[in-house]
Amino acid sequence: MLVHLQIRNFAIIDQLELDFAAGMSAITGETGAGKSIAVDALSLLLGDRAxxxxxxxxxKSAELCALFDVSALAPVQKWLQERELMPPDTVPDATGLEC
Structure with missing residues (x-):
């Protein structure tokens, strides 16, 4: 689950930090407010080209950061461990982490 998204100097966004709680979250706003840009930033973090x-x-540069809690997602944990992106015996949540 996405728990935090931080964007700096990306498209029209100077600085934005979003925290997501458990359950459903909705991003709303007027046309041109940057909703799609936040989604584009998340897409880049997940592997899209830029x-x-x-x-x-x-x-001079843009900064993007996302924190995910995968503690309840065993297949994701396995995938991360197989690629040596998460050490075995690690608690896979975002508690205490910062961008």
């Missing part, structure tokens, strides 16, 4: 055009005008 180029320098996504960097906010006037900034």
């Amino acid at each position: 180029d320098s055009s996504v960097i906010r005008h006037g900034a």
Whole structure:
């Protein structure tokens, strides 16, 4: 489960931090507020390709960070361990982590 998303200097977003609680979350806002940009940032974090055009005008770089809690997702834990992205015997939640 996505628990935190942090975006800096990405497209029109200067800085944005979103925290998600258990259950359903909805991102709402007026046209042009950046809802789709937040989804695009998450897509990049999950492997989509990007180029320098996504960097906010006037900034040197963009920063994206997402924290996930996979403690209840055994198949995800196995996948991460098989790729040596999560050590065995690790508590796979985002408690205490920061972007």
